[in-house]
Amino acid sequence: MQTHTKKNFKKKQERMENGSRNRENGSRNVLKPMDSEQLREHGYRMVDFVADYYKTIESFPVLSQVQPGYLHNLLPDSAPDHPETVEQVLDDVKTKILPGVTHWQSPSFFAYYPSNSSVAGFLGEMLSAGLGIVGFSWVTSPAATELEMIVLDWVAKLLNLPDQFLSKGKGGGVIQGSASEAVLVVMIAARDKVLRSVGKNSLGKLVVYSSDQTHSALQKACQISGIHPENCRVLKADSSTNFALRPELLQEAISRDLEAGLIPFFLCGNVGTTSSTAVDPLGALGKIAKSNGMWFHVDAAYAGSACICPEYRQYIDGVETADSFNMNAHKWFLTNFDCSLLWVKDQYALTEALSTNPEFLKNKASQANLVVDYKDWQIPLGRRFRSLKLWMVLRLYGAETLKSYIRNHIKLAKVLEQLVSQDPNFEVITPRIFALVCFRMVPIDNDEKKCNSRNLELLEAVNSSGKLFMSHTDLSGKIVLRCAIGAPLTEEKHVKESWQVIQEKASYLLPK
Numbered sequence: 078m079q080t081h082t083k084k085n086f087k088k089k090q091e092r093m094e095n096g097s098r099n100r101e102n103g104s105r106n107v108l109k110p111m112d113s114e115q116l117r118e119h120g121y122r123m124v125d126f127v128a129d130y131y132k133t134i135e136s137f138p139v140l141s142q143v144q145p146g147y148l149h150n151l152l153p154d155s156a157p158d159h160p161e162t163v164e165q166v167l168d169d170v171k172t173k174i175l176p177g178v179t180h181w182q183s184p185s186f187f188a189y190y191p192s193n194s195s196v197a198g199f200l201g202e203m204l205s206a207g208l209g210i211v212g213f214s215w216v217t218s219p220a221a222t223e224l225e226m227i228v229l230d231w232v233a234k235l236l237n238l239p240d241q242f243l244s245k246g247k248g249g250g251v252i253q254g255s256a257s258e259a260v261l262v263v264m265i266a267a268r269d270k271v272l273r274s275v276g277k278n279s280l281g282k283l284v285v286y287s288s289d290q291t292h293s294a295l296q297k298a299c300q301i302s303g304i305h306p307e308n309c310r311v312l313k314a315d316s317s318t319n320f321a322l323r324p325e326l327l328q329e330a331i332s333r334d335l336e337a338g339l340i341p342f343f344l345c346g347n348v349g350t351t352s353s354t355a356v357d358p359l360g361a362l363g364k365i366a367k368s369n370g371m372w373f374h375v376d377a378a379y380a381g382s383a384c385i386c387p388e389y390r391q392y393i394d395g396v397e398t399a400d401s402f403n404m405n406a407h408k409w410f411l412t413n414f415d416c417s418l419l420w421v422k423d424q425y426a427l428t429e430a431l432s433t434n435p436e437f438l439k440n441k442a443s444q445a446n447l448v449v450d451y452k453d454w455q456i457p458l459g460r461r462f463r464s465l466k467l468w469m470v471l472r473l474y475g476a477e478t479l480k481s482y483i484r485n486h487i488k489l490a491k492v493l494e495q496l497v498s499q500d501p502n503f504e505v506i507t508p509r510i511f512a513l514v515c516f517r518m519v520p521i522d523n524d525e526k527k528c529n530s531r532n533l534e535l536l537e538a539v540n541s542s543g544k545l546f547m548s549h550t551d552l553s554g555k556i557v558l559r560c561a562i563g564a565p566l567t568e569e570k571h572v573k574e575s576w577q578v579i580q581e582k583a584s585y586l587l588p589k
Contacts, residue, residue: 134566138542138543140543142541181564188546193412193564201466213452213460214438216440218462229250229251236385236404237390242402248423250421251420255294259417264302266429267342268342271372284309285342285345288320288347290322291347312330322346322362324362342370345374347375349377356380356392378408400421409563411470411482411565412466424449431456487512489569490509490560493576496573504519518535525555536558560575
């Protein structure tokens with residue numbers, strides 16, 4: 078208690094000294110709410126800071142090594158009364174914030190899925206922040222709405238999506254914050270669409286279907302949408318189909334529910350599941366959905382980016398049967414978070430479920446139905462000018478560069494896959510499709526329980542080293558290590574060096 082009091086006293090003393098120094102510098106140095114010359118000066122300083130960060134990013138432990146609550150001991154317990162300088166803040170970023178940062182842009186970040194940052198994406202974010210618009214309807218910034226429509230059409234054409242998803246017809250695209258938001262808004266649209274036919278009192282009969290490999294965002298969407306937990310059909314997928322959903326299993330579940338008087342209304346298919354990049358058979362699933370009057374949503378949050386490459390387009394074959402399609406440009410498409418792309422064939426289904434029209438938002442263009450108001454395609458009202466960064470990525474890199482970028486990561490994943498396959502102490506668990514390699518240390522004496530524990534120990538040892546960061550999953554009871562290659566700075570040397578760390582840490586866990 079005494080030590081804690083001393084720390085607080087020291088922090089207050091430091092703040093008083095800082096405030097005194099700042100006041101001595103005079104009011105001319107005080108940061109104004111907005112001043113073009115101050116923005117120029119400090120903007121240059123911030124760009125230098127970020128550039129220096131990227132230049133030295135490999136010097137940081139990839140996974141933050143701090144303990145919970147570390148920052149409370151370093152920062153004051155109340156806001157400053159007087160202005161501090163940008164230099165003071167950046168000094169605190171260096172000494173207090175960066176130690177608590179896990180470095181997602183590190184070339185040795187292999188956990189979860191990548192969250193790409195790029196020069197073009199950063200410039201787009203900077204421009205969006207600089208313009209400072211809130212583009213919830215066309216009239217609030219016509220360029221924001223129209224640019225979003227245009228760039229979503231551009232990406233749809235790169236993916237060779239059906240024309241029904243383009244803005245020239247009844248469909249179109251919209252930028253959401255995440256795939257979780259995307260699946261939520263289309264589920265609400267699907268729910269309201271079916272309830273208009275069968276009556277609102279039938280909510281308790283609506284049934285949702287997916288494989289057990291589907292992202293947990295679907296479960297959250299069901300909770301928010303009021304779908305009864307007992308009406309969520311999570312169908313088992315296994316290694317016999319590389320963890321893809323079997324159409325016959327879906328058909329059996331639907332038939333049982335129809336016999337029980339329930340209403341099948343929503344199916345989520347996957348292209349590149351989180352655990353293992355499994356790809357569901359979209360065409361077969363879509364036919365079943367259509368024959369039962371269900372909304373078919375395709376979640377391609379990670380792997381959708383790869384499908385701009387002609388050789389990987391096959392993995393979204395059957396997308397023509399879908400009602401909605403989603404991919405995250407902020408994962409593997411060099412577009413800074415957040416930028417989740419959602420396309421629907423029937424924009425009316427979205428706007429009917431999500432639109433509001435209070436007096437204070439009414440305007441001539443909207444009232445005359447001459448424009449798109451994206452506020453009616455999403456949960457919140459406000460929205461940022463996110464299309465700017467996607468537009469800049471597409472223009473400053475071009476489609477061919479983006480394809481090469483994706484192909485390079487897949488090539489690096491093949492390198493890792495080969496290294497794992499050559500080591501008798503390890504095994505690849507699922508066939509690699511894109512740039513994720515799922516592997517583990519092999520069991521000793523067929524003891525799967527000990528094998529799972531050993532792999533978790535290995536993961537902990539690898540991540541604690543600070544040299545790389547991976548995550549894990551469970552596939553049919555097997556604990557599997559996931560190495561997702563996709564950071565912009567990753568090169569072959571980083572993959573090979575990381576594999577050496579994995580082998581080294583594994584050697585301590587093998588029987589002597």
